[in-house]
Amino acid sequence: MKKTIRKCIGVLLIVALLCGGGMTASAGYIEDSTVFRASCTVNGDTATQRGFCWYTKTEVKTQIRVLENGRDVTETLTLADEQCTAWEGNYMHKITVKDLKSGTEYTYQLMGDAGWSEPGSFRTDDGDDKLSFIGIADVQASSLENFMKGVRTVSAGLEMDPDADFVVNLGDFTNDSTNEEWDYYAEAFDGFNSGVTLAPIAGNHDGLGVWHWFDNLFCLDTSESVQTLNGVNYSYDYGNAHFAVLNTNDALSLSLAQLKWLYNDMRSTDKDWKIVFMHKSPYTLGKDGKWPDALYTKETLARVCELTGVDLVMSGHDHQYLRTKSLKLNRVVGDGEGVTYVLAGTAGSKRYEIRDFMLDHFITLDKLAALTVQKGGKDDTGFYHQCYLQDGSLDNVDLNRIGGVFNNITIEGGKLTYKAYVIKDREEGETEDVITEIDSFELTKEPGENKIGYTGKNTTSAFEYALLLIPSFLALAVFTFGNWFPRFLCMLPKLVYTVITKDVF
Ligand SMILES: [Fe+2]
Helix, strand or coil, X not given: CHHHHHHXXXXXXXXXXXXXXXXXXXXXXXXXXXXXXXXXXXXXXXXXXXXXXXXXXXXXXXXXXXXXXXXXCHHHCEEEEEEEEEEXXXXXXXXXXXXXXXXXXXXXXXXXXXEECCCXXXXXXXXXXXXXXXXXXXXXXXXXXXXHHHHXXXXXXXXXXXXXXEEEECCCCXXXXXXXXXXXXXXXXXXXXXXXXXXXXXXXXXXXXXXXXXXXXXXXXXXXXXXXXXXXXXXXXXXXXXXXXXXXXXXXXXXXXXHHHHHHHHHCCCCCEEEEECCCCCCCCCHHHHCHHHXXXXXXXXXXXXXXXXXXXXXXXXXXXXXXXXXXXXXXXXXCCCEEEEEECCCCXXXXXXXXXXXXXXXXXXXXXXXXXXXXXXXXXXXXXXXXXXXXXXXXXXXXXXXXXXXXXXXXXXXXXXXXXEEECXXXXXXXXXXXXXXXXEEECCCCCCCCCXXXXXXXXXXXXXXXXXXXXXXXXXXXXXXXXXXXXXXHHHHHHHHHHHCCC
């Protein structure tokens, strides 16, 4: 209940900032803050560990203070991997906290330029078979105004499910990954992040031009990551679910090394539910679905997921909401027999039209269960800027579906409930949020049926990674010429027509 109240206060603060003219950059935010860009993330065992990363303007000793019921318990904990590193004009701090008690609510403070920060909070996993989380994707903002719209969207999710165990951000936190944009991100999201455990996923915009941006924003367990140059892959358990986070900034989006890691990772758990988070989408009608890496990812990832009993894959990148039916080897199967893929919409303001020229060549409508495009309206040419599909049709227009998307997933034993919502963009003078459910589905299963099939180490040496790059590139080259190119040629007339008539590529 305490956590619920604090989260509600956080949401109210964000709303107050939005209503109070906080739409322009407040140059003083970073200067006035003792720490900034602070996050508490999953890091290994979610019942006993958390990772913390934060920034300061000056070089100060990396320290954390952890409190339980107001009592400082830091001395009873193990603190590991502390680091303070100069990075892009600031100082980046990381620390891993171990030996926490399961099912316990903690507050924490971080050491900054002017002493301890305001308290943040988190709650450890209690190990039962119930959990819930909020998912967003692609805030991808450059201005404070658009970051604030993103945080309003995810705050609406937390208002709906105040006891959510964690928040997953499916990538593209910023547009250009500059210091200025990460400062805007901090100004908008720091208050929100202080009350949640975050599971961050690297997007292709999170590190443009400068390597290691993503790795330097979050304190994650990278011990099994195949590389950390531009994004990381990792996994964790929460409740009766196992989550694997992929890094689609890897070679060819997903290198063979990372696919091998996923294959081993998913066989090394007997948790009831297996869920994959990634940035780029295997199934999409957005603009990036037409390229070889998207099709290659779909074909390769699908096989690993289906071989290892993955239930759900959540992704972002293409700025629309799309859900497939249950699929096995790219064919529709009965509910619970295959993998459900969700492109989780965008929480940001940049939204994509449907590229309908891809239909029949890269994706077919019969595989889709739900689709919402979060922008526009239908234009004079009949092009669908905004529509949804629940019944096989592509032309249901509902203006309430123009806005940011958040996803709320609840697991209780053998039942997974997925709901997705749009929070309508406010028109001038509107002060109330209009939230519309755009999708809802359930997956069910008999708990206790997954068995552990792999118990070895799941690390990849730099040598092995480099060695696997050769067959990775060969596999993509063969796939591109043998599979993708013929499809692209068949699609080309319709693609050219769309470019000429609708100016959409
Ligand atoms: Fe992206």
